[in-house]
Amino acid sequence: MSTDTMSSEDTISERPTWNSGGEFLMSCIAMSIGLGNVWRFPFTAYENGGGAFLLPYIVCLFLVGKPVYYLETVIGQFSSKQPVELYAHLAPILKGIGAGQILGVSGVGTYYYFPWAHCKPEWESDMSECVSVGKAAKNRSIQSISSSELWYTNAVLKQTTDINNGIGLPDLQLSIFLLVTWSVLFLITIKGIRSSGKAAYFLALFPCVIMCTLLIRTVTLEGSVNGILYFLKPQWKMLVEPKVWYNAITQCFFSLAIASGNLVMYASYNCFTHNVYRDAMIVTTIDTITSLISGITIFGVLGNLAHTLKVEVNDVVSGGGAKLAFVSYPDAISRFKHVPWLFAILFFAMLFVLGIGSLIGTNVCALSAIKDVYPMVEDWYVSAAICLVGFLFGLVYVTPGGEFVLVTVDYFLGTFLPFALVILEMLAICWWYGVENVCLDIEFMCERRVGSYWRICWSLITPLILIAVFVYCLLSMQPLKNGKYEVPKMLMMVGWSLFALGILQPVLHWIIFLFTNRKMGFKQAVRESLSFKSWGPQNSYLRADWRQFKVKRLEEVTSTNKSWFVRKIKFLLSMR
DSSP states (O other): OOGGGOOHHHHHHOOOOOSSHHHHHHHHHHHHSSHIIIIIHHHHHHHTTGGGGHHHHHHHIIIIIHHHHHHHHHHHHHHTOOHHHHHHHHOGGGHHHHHHHHHHHHHHHTTOOOTTSSOOGGGOBTTEEEEOTTOOOSOTTSEEEEHHHHIIIIIISOOOSOOTTOOOOOOHHHHHHHHHHHHHHHHHTTTTHHHHHHHHHHHHHHHHHHHHHHHHHHTTSTTHHHHHHHHHSOOGGGGGOHHHHHHHHHHHHHHHTTTSSHHHHHHTTSOTTOOHHHHHHHHHHHHHHHHHHHHHHHHHHHHHHHHHHTSOGGGSSSSOTTHIIIIIHHHHHHTOSSOHHHHHHHHHHHHHHHHHHHHHHHHHHHHHHHHHHSTTSOHHHHHHHHHHHHHHHHGGGGSTTHHHHHHHHHHIIIIIHHHHHHHHHHIIIIIIIIHHHHHHHHHHHHSOOOOHHHHHIIIIIHHHHHHHHHHHHHHTOOOOEETTEEOOHHHHHHHHHHHHHHHTHHHHHHHHHHHHTGGGOHHHHHHHHTOOTTOSOSSHHHHHHHHHHHHHHHHHHHTTOOOHHHHHHHHHTTOO
């Protein structure tokens, strides 16, 4: 967008933009390709029948993931505003949706010779046998557990299975590493997108190279084919389980970072005419390919571990989640014949980079929201405060019972809350503001007509699928577990409280709006809260052109004298 089309008022209020379109693309890739690809996708597939999960995931990607991803990047770029302000300008009553999204993503943002290759005597018990890398199980009458898994649970996490008496104190070593992580994040985001955009190229490309290297090594391990076939072989009976489809949708949310506010925030720093459609298709495709590569690699290693332990693939790891990344991958690296220490460094560096790349979006999203309220505060002050708070909350996860807290926060703030908020988002944008208005906004901004695939998904398929699956989730809810251990009721109450705090944000912000505008009268304040009059491009000249464009298009539609039903059908089919 050229500066000569901007008024002095627009220049004063202009937000920073990416130095190039490549920074936006790489930042989105770095945010999407994260720990969710490395351990969450394989574990979700692992829990839902391996290959049977792939079909629901691909279907949900095209019917839910891609439509929501494209919609969020479009509205972010069109409005040039971070989530809270975007929804407040769309209609004041919707402001809480953005606030709830930031709350949810902030909760997720708080968790982000080889010692695991050999057994130690203290790791064994009368009920289990530790099996070192490259060795076979000796006693078939008791449970065999790999040294990698025992190293992760006993030496790293010092994990406890009972937190009724408390979660314990933070581990000093892990606390130091946590401090280093947040310090690195602070340095990258010290100037907001002006500094994070420059790091995006490395954060996006480095993990991809390491993943491909590990894939090549994995397929050469003995027994890996059995694990890969377990991952890819469909179990068709699982397709009728609604739980599988629910997990497929939530995996799309987590992996693509939709319903978190981060995409809206990143896109808001684009130039108004940027080709966001192209970038949305690239990111969603790369993210899916990366998840598949990660799944094949993980299950290849599980097949090798099963071969070594003389058990079935689905019996290799007790529990899941991060264990699949911090048990299976290290085990694979320890089997490398050449320079395994180098691959170990690269692997853990990759995990570190993946976590940083995903966490940057959360940090910058919170920074953007605070800066819009307090524009005079320096970026580095805000970034430092966010990182300090993140570090302090993160100490909870490096306690012996921290994994129980992680499971709870991940479920309520990382999965359940975004699911509920994205339904409100779709209903507000697609059914209330209207898909027809959204398509006109896109046509004005990008100078391209929206295809029938997007129109049908936004109008019908995506909202209805989300509502149906969410209702199923509520009706079939079961006790939350960390592996085979049930999360205590007190922690569940905390989780439900956090969920309630997030989902009630729209109501709370609406009450605040009505109270601050009480002088205009209750009825008028309600009308104002439901008004779309503040919506539009940030630039005043573009806003005027946009309004004229919409009036012209509306006249073209009404002049055809077609019935309402015929007009709707022609709209869905993208017919003039």
